[in-house]
Amino acid sequence: MTSKASPPPADAPPRRPALRLAETVHEKLRDDIFAFRLLPGDRFAENDVAERLQVSRTPVREALMRLQSEGLVRGYFRNGWEVVPIDFSRFAALYDLREMIELHAVRRICDPARPASARDTLLAEAGTIWRVATRKRPKDGLAVAALDEQFHLALVAAAGNVETDAVYRQVTEHIRIMRRLDFAYGDCIADTYDEHVAILEAIAAGDAAQAGALVEQHIKDSHAVVEQITIDRLEQVRTEMAQHPSPAPARRKRFG
Numbered sequence: 001m002t003s004k005a006s007p008p009p010a011d012a013p014p015r016r017p018a019l020r021l022a023e024t025v026h027e028k029l030r031d032d033i034f035a036f037r038l039l040p041g042d043r044f045a046e047n048d049v050a051e052r053l054q055v056s057r058t059p060v061r062e063a064l065m066r067l068q069s070e071g072l073v074r075g076y077f078r079n080g081w082e083v084v085p086i087d088f089s090r091f092a093a094l095y096d097l098r099e100m101i102e103l104h105a106v107r108r109i110c111d112p113a114r115p116a117s118a119r120d121t122l123l124a125e126a127g128t129i130w131r132v133a134t135r136k137r138p139k140d141g142l143a144v145a146a147l148d149e150q151f152h153l154a155l156v157a158a159a160g161n162v163e164t165d166a167v168y169r170q171v172t173e174h175i176r177i178m179r180r181l182d183f184a185y186g187d188c189i190a191d192t193y194d195e196h197v198a199i200l201e202a203i204a205a206g207d208a209a210q211a212g213a214l215v216e217q218h219i220k221d222s223h224a225v226v227e228q229i230t231i232d233r234l235e236q237v238r239t240e241m242a243q244h245p246s247p248a249p250a251r252r253k254r255f256g
Helices: 018-034 046-053 057-069 088-110 117-130 141-157 162-185 189-204 208-243
Strands: 073-075 081-083
Touching (some): 018 057, 018 162, 057 073, 088 117, 088 162, 088 208, 141 189, 189 208
16 A cells, blocks of 8 residues: 655745746846846856855756856856856947847838838837836836837837847847946936837838937947946946955855
């Protein structure tokens, strides 16, 4: 006769699904990278992360593999992980690709031969978010960064090409670390609202040339600003670390 396993005690804490735990670790590490608590070039081991976050190595490894696919970290066989150093030439290429995709999207959206339903949906949904009084705009830069990202994703999606949409989402993941800096440390909220509304107005008028010119300038200005902020922010963090070094166990490269 086979004995049945005893049920867990009533007061036992519920187990978190492995997938959700890996997601939590991923979000925490990604936030550390975006906030420069983990600097470009920092090296660390899976054990360091597991110990710090009080989890096993399995969700840590899953989270790191996802971060690697997003271009934020890279692994070395039997030699830990590294936050990907910022390569400004790579980011410039990604911003060029972003610009090409968005300009293509604007032309398709404004094409009078195409169904207007996607354009009308874009104008209605984006207009609700961006055509608001100044006093109703979020003050949190990172909240606006998320809205900004969704605006551009919706712009590309409205063009109706699923393959281009997939590529653009990858580009968005890769440039997010720099893009968020503009909102976290810059002063761009008012400009972002004004520029998005201007783009929507040009699209509503079916003026592909004007909409494209506005999108192009919007992206070029953003790239120039975030590159300078990145340089300044990295220098600031490194200066602070030099002035206030934190002792760490010898086995660690640096983490946390």
